[in-house]
Amino acid sequence: MKKQWWHDKVAYQIYPKSFMDSNGDGIGDLRGIISKLDYLKELGIDILWLSPIYRSPLVDQGYDISDYYAIGEQFGTMEEFDELIAETKKRNMYVLMDLVVNHCSSEHEWFKKAMTDPEGEYGDYFYIRESKDGQPINNARSYFGGNIWEPIPGTNKYYLHMFAKEQPDLNWENPKVRQEIYKMVNWWLDKGLAGFRIDAIINIKKNLDFPMLEPDGLDGLAFCTKTLGTKDGVSEMLGELKRETFDKHGAFTVGEVFNITDDDLSDFIGENGYFSTIFDFSTELLSTGEHGWYDAPDVAFPAWKKAIFHAQDQAYGCGFESNIIENHDEPRGASRYLPVYARNSCGTKMLGTMSLLLRGLPFIFQGQEIGMTNTNWQSVDEFDDLNTVDQYHLALKAGLSEKYALDKIGRLSRDNARTPMQWNTSSNAGFTTGIPWLRLNDNYPDVNVAAQEKDTDSVLNYYKKLIALRKSDTYKDIFTYGKTIPVFPEKEMLMAYCREKDDKRILVLGNFGEKKEALHLSAEPKKLLLSNMNHTEIGQDIILAPQESAVVLL
Template identity: 60%
Template sequence: MIKKWWHDKTAYQIYPKSFLDSNGDGIGDLRGIIRKLDYLKDLGVDILWLSPIYVSPFADQGYDIADYYNIDPRFGTMEDMEELIKKAKEREMDIVMDLVVNHCSDEHKWFQLACADPEGEYGKYFYIREKKDGKSPTNWRSYFGNSVWSDIPGTNKQYLHSFHKKQPDLNWENPAVREEIYKNINWWLDKGLGGFRIDAIINIKKALPFESYQPDREDGLCSIQEMLSHANGVGEFLSEMRDRCFKPHDAFTVGEVFDEKPEELEDFIGENGYFSSKFDFNETVFGKSELGWYDAREITPEDYKHCCFDAQRHVGTSGFLSNIIENHDEPRGVSHYIPAGECTMEAKKMLGGLNFMLRGIPFLYQGQEIGMENTVFSSIDEVDDIATLDQYKTALEAGYTPEEALGIVSRYSRDNARTPMQWEATANAGFTEGTPWLKVNPNYKDINVADQISRDDSVFMFYKRLIQLRKDPRWKETIVYGTLEPVLEGEKNIMAYYRKGPKTLLIIGNFQKDAQEAILPCVPKSVLINNGPEVCLDQNKITLKGWQFLVLEI
């Protein structure tokens, strides 16, 4: 494998709206991020991925972009962004932005011109079709519910939106659209950006010609993912984007890739892949149902273990996964993967350690390093997320009471990850001097940065040690490039695997509150990481305390 600059890095996702507010308007901003660069450097992270900060009406929290060349005033100015890139580089950190090019905002000038003249040049920038007998062109359901088709006022035409109706899909079949996208990508990379996280990218290729499919709910619609399963040729677009933009800049790119075909893995993240890496979503999609969140199956420790190992086996050494336990689109990982009522500090460390030591690029999400948890909703009126509101409606239609529906969506809501970062035990968790745009999690007095950076046994310090271990010259080659080999797979609620390279490490975690014994494959030489006070080891027989996590040298 040709070694690249990003292989040994640790990444950290910032949700700017909720990170730190510097001017008291209740919304996080770029100057708030600049203020915390030294904090992030101290933690040890190298790549900072910012969720969208472009000009946007925020129908989908910035993933509806109205101007790809400007910063939304809520977050600051282009001068602020240039200063952030510069000051991050001074600290040997790279800034990565979101690349959202499956769709733009309906307030983007391209779409405004398309609506004014659907048959003209800009009408071809989107998927615009005639209604037939008053019916939409197809029966596809959007990711946020309801039809993917919405009317263009004053016409008999509709436009396609895979997501929110304010997010019209761009027509990648049109070379002029692709040229505009590549121009913008290179403009940002020339500014010194380290790369991009690429949003919803599989969706850029549609199955043509458009047709309807068998409905999968009583609404007569089918999931848009059914259409995607019939689409072929996305690689032509992605390879062109790689060669025109990413390769010349040696940029780091990580794809939000769902539904790729198994045989395409090498094409996506191999030696000459479209992207540097792609996220492992095996764990996050487990148990989800086409019917909705109300029908979702909770993930168990055994499920989590097998999801991780299946993803690792699939990739092998073909490329690098980007490993997560949470992001802006998921609930808090510790609340999702750790059984209810058992979300202790030791359990949080165990989950973090098992994920961090997997082969691939570790991604932390803001607040993960202090073990932030799901929030508490007392009413659906406190929910901001459009996906949660849609799922609440779906649960009500399935016969659940308002109280039951709120309980269902509370567990999975994206707002859980979007509550303000908990910096201190002071008002609003130190996030803002104003009124926060989203309610702060009530547990901020118990879970906050100020407390944890002063305690050697904190979740923060545990993550810091993991990052230091990954950078340590003695172990770096093994942790970054070594193979992963599962062991003790038959032991219930024990997750263990080797990382093999110039040295051999055994990573093991007891994924339950009760202690249990295990026979290790061999006798360890030393303990590199331990989330508990002691290690109960007799030759190769080990007694793991509840939630104990260890990195052992073999």
């Protein structure tokens, strides 16, 4: 495998609206991010991914872009963005932007012109179809609920939106649209971006026949992914995007890609893949409900472990996937993937250990490094996320009580990840001097950066050790390129794997069970590299306490 500059790096996702507010308006901003760069550098971060900071009405928190060439006023100015790029370069850090090009905002000038003249040039920038019977073109359900077809007032036409109606899908079949997108991508890369995280990109290819679908819900609709086009069609589009933009700049790209088969993986992340890497979402899919969040199952640890090892096996020899515990679209991993009895600081450290030492690029989401958890939501009115509110009403329509519906959506809401970053014990957790745009987690007086910086046994200081171990000159090569080999498969509640390369082997252990685990190693331990319980020695016979993790050089 050809070595790339990003292979041995550690990435960190910033949700700008909730990271750090510098001017007291309750919304995080670029100046706030700049003020925390030294914190991130000390943590061991190399790559920063910023969720959208473009101009936007924020219907879907910036994933509805009204001007691709402008910074949203809430976040700051283009001059401050340029300063951010300059300051990260001083620290040998890299910046990724979110690339959202499946759709734009209904406030974008292209869409406004299309609505004025649906049959004109800009009408073909979107999917606009004429209704023959006054009904939507087909019965596909959007990601956020309701039909994907929205009527255009004063006409018998509809436009398509896979997400909210304020997020019309761009017509990638139109070469003018593609060229506009490529011009914009190159403009940002010319400004000094290292690359992009690419949002919902598989959605760009539709089945242009838009057939009626077999309903999969009580609403008579079917999930919109069933309207997507062929693999070959999207492959052509992704290949052209790469040639016209990323390749010209040597850009790093990470794709948000769901539901590709193992056989397709090399097309996406192989030597000549469309992207540098894609996220491994195999564990996230374990809590997908048949009808919605209200019937989503809890994640069972054995299934979680199996999904990770399968993904590791498929990616080896093919390319690099990116590993996550959580992101802006998911609840907090410490509240989702840990059994209830393991939801403590040791369990959180163990979860981080098992994820960060896998093969692939680790992405840490803001607050993960201090063990931020889900919030105890008291009312549906506290949520800002439109997807969460839609799922709440879906649960009520299915006959659930308000209390049960709130409990179910509270566990899976995207807003769990979007509550403000917990910096200290002062008012509003040090995030803002104003009124925060979204409620804080009540536990911020106990879970915050300032307190953990002073505590040598904190989750934060453990993450620093963990990242330093992964990036150390001695072990960087094996953690970056070594194969992941599961061991002790008979131990159902134990996660155990070796990272192996050449003549080196490192064993990574985590006890997710309620009882002690007794293990006999086949090889003599050479050195205990890291322990979440501050042990300093290890023998060939090991007894792991519940929530204990250990990293052992064999």
